[in-house]
Structures are given as structure tokens and as C-alpha cells.
Amino acid sequence: MKPRSYFMIRTLLFALGISVLFLFVIYIVSFIVFSLRISGIAFLPLFGFRGIRILFGSLPWLLLLLAVVLIIGLEVFAEHISFIYKRPIVYSLVVIIAIVLIAGFLLGISSFHSNLFYGAQEGHLPFIGSFYRGFGAPQFENIHHGIVSSLTNSGFVIETPNGEMFTVLSSSNGIKNVKDGDSVLVIGERKGNVIQASDVKKITEDLNFFPSHRRMMKERLFNR
Amino acid sequence: MSDMDDFEKKDEEIVSLVQSGKIELFGIVIDRYEKKMKRYASKVLNNHDDIQDVVQEIFTKAYINIKSVDTKRKFSSWLYRIAHNEIVNVFKKNKKRGFSPFFNLDVLFPQQGNGNDNNINKQIEQKEMQQMIEVCFDQLEEKYREPIALYYLEEFSYGEIADIMQIPISTVGVRIKRGKEAMKSIFKKQGYDHR
Numbered sequence: 001m002k003p004r005s006y007f008m009i010r011t012l013l014f015a016l017g018i019s020v021l022f023l024f025v026i027y028i029v030s031f032i033v034f035s036l037r038i039s040g041i042a043f044l045p046l047f048g049f050r051g052i053r054i055l056f057g058s059l060p061w062l063l064l065l066l067a068v069v070l071i072i073g074l075e076v077f078a079e080h081i082s083f084i085y086k087r088p089i090v091y092s093l094v095v096i097i098a099i100v101l102i103a104g105f106l107l108g109i110s111s112f113h114s115n116l117f118y119g120a121q122e123g124h125l126p127f128i129g130s131f132y133r134g135f136g137a138p139q140f141e142n143i144h145h146g147i148v149s150s151l152t153n154s155g156f157v158i159e160t161p162n163g164e165m166f167t168v169l170s171s172s173n174g175i176k177n178v179k180d181g182d183s184v185l186v187i188g189e190r191k192g193n194v195i196q197a198s199d200v201k202k203i204t205e206d207l208n209f210f211p212s213h214r215r216m217m218k219e220r221l222f223n224r
Numbered sequence: 225m226s227d228m229d230d231f232e233k234k235d236e237e238i239v240s241l242v243q244s245g246k247i248e249l250f251g252i253v254i255d256r257y258e259k260k261m262k263r264y265a266s267k268v269l270n271n272h273d274d275i276q277d278v279v280q281e282i283f284t285k286a287y288i289n290i291k292s293v294d295t296k297r298k299f300s301s302w303l304y305r306i307a308h309n310e311i312v313n314v315f316k317k318n319k320k321r322g323f324s325p326f327f328n329l330d331v332l333f334p335q336q337g338n339g340n341d342n343n344i345n346k347q348i349e350q351k352e353m354q355q356m357i358e359v360c361f362d363q364l365e366e367k368y369r370e371p372i373a374l375y376y377l378e379e380f381s382y383g384e385i386a387d388i389m390q391i392p393i394s395t396v397g398v399r400i401k402r403g404k405e406a407m408k409s410i411f412k413k414q415g416y417d418h419r
Binding site: 082 | 243247287288289290291292383386387390391392393394395
């Protein structure tokens with residue numbers, strides 16, 4: 001006969017396990033949101049159909065797959081709870097997905113990941129620092145997101161979230177309205193530190209869903 | 225030793241005493257449920273050896289885990305849940321069917337109007353169903369056998385069956401309804417008149 005404490009510990013471990021799994025899924029989803037915004041991928045639809053096509057090719061599919069697997073795992077765990085298994089799976093699945101997406105999005109647009117990301121860049125973040133440096137701001141060959149640090153005769157200079165400086169050259173109309181401190185998304189081939197932009201979009205205030213990130217980048221850029 | 229009063233106690237009272245150390249009273253639990261467990265297992269499983277093994281395993285697991293029983297809740301539901309899990313294990317062992325709820329549409333999606341067993345039909349149909357179960361239960365699709373047996377033979381409610389089988393209440397309703405229709409059809413084919 002197993003002692004009562006065995007069952008109590010088992011129940012506690014189950015509750016702890018499901019809570020940790022829940023928080024981890026929320027963390028992964030929020031990281032995906034953060035990664036999309038910091039790399040500028042989230043703004044690709046501004047470029048129309050072409051942007052949407054690039055968006056699908058640039059999504060962090062590995063992380064998305066991990067999030068899906070974790071959500072299924074969470075559902076399997078949750079099916080052991082009586083008020084959940086007594087209802088159709090589709091109900092609990094919808095509730096879990098909704099909670100994960102809402103919490104993940106809110107955490108993703110908060111300054112939580114930005115702080116960790118900039119901490120990682122400055123080497124203050126042990127263990128997961130390399131994860132943020134490598135995965136936090138993925139770089140794509142032809143998509144460049146950053147803050148305009150200065151204007152030049154034929155374009156402007158941007159600083160990316162990774163702290164790199166690129167000179168953007170363009171004949172595009174989009175370049176005319178760009179000024180210092182603007183958040184921009186540039187599509188174009190990069191050779192060394194020069195980007196030959198084929199299109200430039202300004203991420204205006206009303207489009208910027210991620211004010212904390214923009215504010216942090218600006219502070220970082222102008223307080224040096 | 226158990227005295228005569230113990231035999232008149234409710235299941236939950238006996239379990240409570242077993243939990244507090246009077247382990248010899250577990251014999252009363254076995255006396256009360258051995259036949260029921262055999263009947264339940266024999267309705268769902270066909271192999272005699274499997275039935276014997278399952279019943280033995282049910283009481284072994286019940287004894288080992290007796291301290292996890294919440295005596296404020298119905299003990300029989302807890303015991304039948306062990307029985308259900310053991311039957312599932314036998315099916316898995318024999319690879320007769322997959323038990324993952326993710327692949328059952330009636331578990332995955334909500335069903336309308338089948339989650340209510342609180343009607344007079346149950347009483348009216350009880351005898352008729354018991355008669356049909358005796359005649360054609362072994363021809364019924366496996367996934368309908370357990371809920372039908374639990375509902376019409378063991379007389380559990382939909383909510384209790386949902387707890388035992390760990391499936392949605394609406395799914396219990398759907399399976400009982402479909403199982404009943406299937407049984408009527410089998411019954412008719414065999415030349416009986418169920419009306």
C-alpha cells in the first residue's frame with residue numbers, strides 16, 4: 001500500500017509540471033512575437049503581396065513547431081483533470097490556445113524580451129544569452145530592420161537591433177520621408193555594410209505595435 | 225478481524241478504515257465487488273484469461289493505491305476507473321484498437337443534446353436493454369460496450385461514466401445512444417422484436 005504522502009507529492013508534481021509547461025509555452029510564443037518584431041518580419045505585409053510571401057518564408061518555423069508540440073503536450077496533461085476531460089477536447093484546446101496566444105502576445109510586446117536581448121548583447125545574460133543573440137534577432141539576407149541614425153545624400157544609415165550599422169542607398173520614393181530616429185524596414189541586397197534598397201517602409205507610430213522596443217532602441221542609439 | 229457491523233458500512237466508510245490501518249477490511253471490498261468486476265470485464269473482454277487477469281489486477285492496484293481514494297467521493301467510480309484502465313491496457317496489449325481520445329471525433333468535438341440521462345427513458349428501456357445485452361452484446365462494436373455496460377448494467381450516471389472513462393459527458397451520451405441503436409439493429413437481425 002502506497003503512503004498518502006506519495007499521492008500528495010505526485011499531485012503536487014503534476015500541478016508543478018503543468019504550470020511549468022504552461023509558462024514555457026507562453027515564453028516560447030512571446031519569444032516568437034518578439035523575434036518577429038525585432039527582425040521586422042512582422043511589418044513585411046506593409047510591402048503587400050511580396051512582403052507576405054517573404055513573411056512566410058522568414059517565419060521561425062522551428063519555434064512555431066515547438067510551440068505546437070508543447071501545446072499538444074499541455075492538452076494531453078490537461079486531459080487528466082476532471083473538469084477538462086468531461087468536456088470535448090476542442091473546448092479545452094481552444095481555451096489553451098487562446099490563453100497562450102494572448103499571454104504570449106502581451107509578454108512579447110512588453111519590454112521583457114527586449115531587456116533580456118539587450119542584456120545578452122552586452123554580455124550580462126548567462127545561459128540563455130547566446131540563444132537571444134542567435135535567435136532573438138534573426139538576420140535575413142534581404143530584410144533589414146533598424147532605426148535611422150543619420151541621413152546621407154543618397155540615403156541614410158540605420159542601426160539594427162544587433163547593433164550593426166548599414167548604409168542604405170535607394171532611389172525609392174519611400175526614402176524621401178525618412179528622418180533621424182525613424183524605425184524603418186528595408187528590402188534590398190546587402191553587400192558588406194551597404195544595402196541597395198529596392199523598397200523602404202517607415203514603421204510609423206500608428207503602425208508600431210511595439211513601442212517598448214522602439215523606445216529602447218532609440219534610447220540606446222542616442223544615449224551613447 | 226472484521227466484526228459484523230463492518231459488513232453493513234458503506235464502501236467509503238470501509239475504505240476510510242482500510243486507509244487508517246485496518247487493512248483486513250479490504251476483504252469486504254473484494255467480496256462486494258469481485259462479481260461486479262468480473263461481470264463488467266466479461267462484457268467488454270472476450271478472453272477468459274484476460275478477464276481473470278484484469279480482475280486480479282484491479283484489486284491489486286486498488287489495494288496499492290487505496291490511500292489516494294477521496295472518501296468524500298463515490299468509491300465505486302474510483303474502482304471502475306481502475307477497471308477501465310486495466311481493460312484499456314488489455315486492448316493495447318492485444319492491439320485491437322487505439323484508445324487515444326485525439327483520434328475519436330466524438331471526443332474531439334462537442335455533441336448536441338446527448339449529455340442528459342435524466343429522463344424516464346432509462347427506466348423504460350432498462351429491462352429491454354438488459355435483455356438485448358444478454359443476447360447480442362458480444363456483437364456490439366467495442367467502443368460502445370463499456371458505456372452501455374456501465375449505464376444499463378452497473379447503473380452509473382453519465383457524469384460517473386465520464387469520470388470512469390475520462391471522456392466528455394456528451395461523448396458518453398453519444399456512445400450510449402449509438403450503441404443502443406446498434407444493439408437494436410443486431411437484435412432485429414437475429415429475429416427478435418425489441419418493441
